[in-house]
Amino acid sequence: MKKHSFYDVFEACVNGKRYRNRPLSHNDMQMYRFLRAAQEVFKIHYYYGGAYTYKDESLTFGWQKSRFVALYEEQLSNKRAAGRKYYDVLVRLAPDNKCQVCLLGKVESLDHFLPKESYPSLSISPYNLVPCCLGCNGVKSTFKPSSPKRQAIHYKFDDIFSSDWLQGEYDCVNRKVVFSPNTCLYPEGSVAHARIATHMEVHGLHSVYELEALRKTREMVAYAKVEGISLEEHIHSELSKLADNARFYPRARHTFDHWKWVTCKALLASSVFMQSDYQWFENMKRYYLPGEGFEGL
Incomplete structure (x- = not known):
């Protein structure tokens, strides 16, 4: 089985098709390290405390929310962008092409388990992207977990x-x-x-x-x-x-x-x-x- 890394996703989103083989700049590498660390922190929080304990630190470290949201909207989910390759890989992770939320509908999109508007540091993190049908994606909207009991089920992290x-x-x-x-x-x-x-x-x-x-x-x-x-x-x-x-x-x-x-x-x-x-x-x-x-x- 071929394994893709977060670096692959990030590089495609930052460089795009035009500069596919360009080395990442110093600023890009700083962004990459921050986003990679953020998704690892999210995973640790999920396992040991719950998704509701994760705090987004983008502004604390000087990153603009709009920059990270744009990585997803313009470079990962955009059908003509280089990052779309990895968007489609994430969609194909769903067994039998079934939505990993309702476990019934056909996968047609990716849903941010923690909404990207509130957690921009996880906007392109594979840990935070769930293959789902359009119905589940739309109904959930911008729901955020607020306590141990007010958390939805994550298809990869929960048993x-x-x-x-x-x-x-x-x-x-x-x-x-x-x-x-x-x-x-x-x-x-x-x-x-x-x-x-x-x-x-x-x-x-x-x-x-x-x-x-x-x-x-x-x-x-x-x-x-x-x-x-x-x-x-x-x-x-x-x-x-x-x-x-x-x-x-x-x-x-x-x-x-x-x-x-x-x-x-x-x-x-x-x-x-x-x-x-x-x-x-x-x-x-x-x-x-x-x-x-x-x-x-």
Whole structure:
């Protein structure tokens, strides 16, 4: 596996395509050392205290915030700039091209775990850039962690995505699967439970997962009806497929397949759904069609 360094990223952003082979100036090297040190300090803070303990020292050391933000906006994310090569490498770090925030959508951008407007020293740090879908990037906006419990989950630095971090329960009143942090592994009141709740809140994952669970439920009910098999049998078949996928790629069990596991188990655990509510899903329209429009369209 080819490994890229922070120096590679920095040099491409500073020199650009025109001066690709130019040695870095003394001022550039000072900037490089500061930014490299900043990302290492961030990593140390994350492991030993949490992201919320990291303090940006750009102004303290005489660096302008706009200079570091421009490195990202003009040289790293710009499709015509030399740094875009490393932007695309970071995007490709996501397994199965899945967003590393919701673990569901297609990766289309990089999100700053700590917003670059408040933490410019981490604007081009690979440690601070998370492959994500546009939805998660936009919903999160400029959220900043403020305490141990008010931190989102980092896909590289946290171990939560290697366990059953979600649980689901079928809501027979609203006919939907409701998702929440798994209280068996992460009891209410614990920091981990609060962090999962924060992660879901900040990125709007409750509605995202509920909608996907609704679609999956409708799909399974329709398939069972068409094939003339019991719904319970088909849901167990879906779980078997997920288990096969997890044998090929174990991390799938708790990442991009996790919401499916939770959905299937929540439905099987609900006697109300299995005995009667599934009929409501049988009568649902398979596709959403808009009920209004404009003349000529």
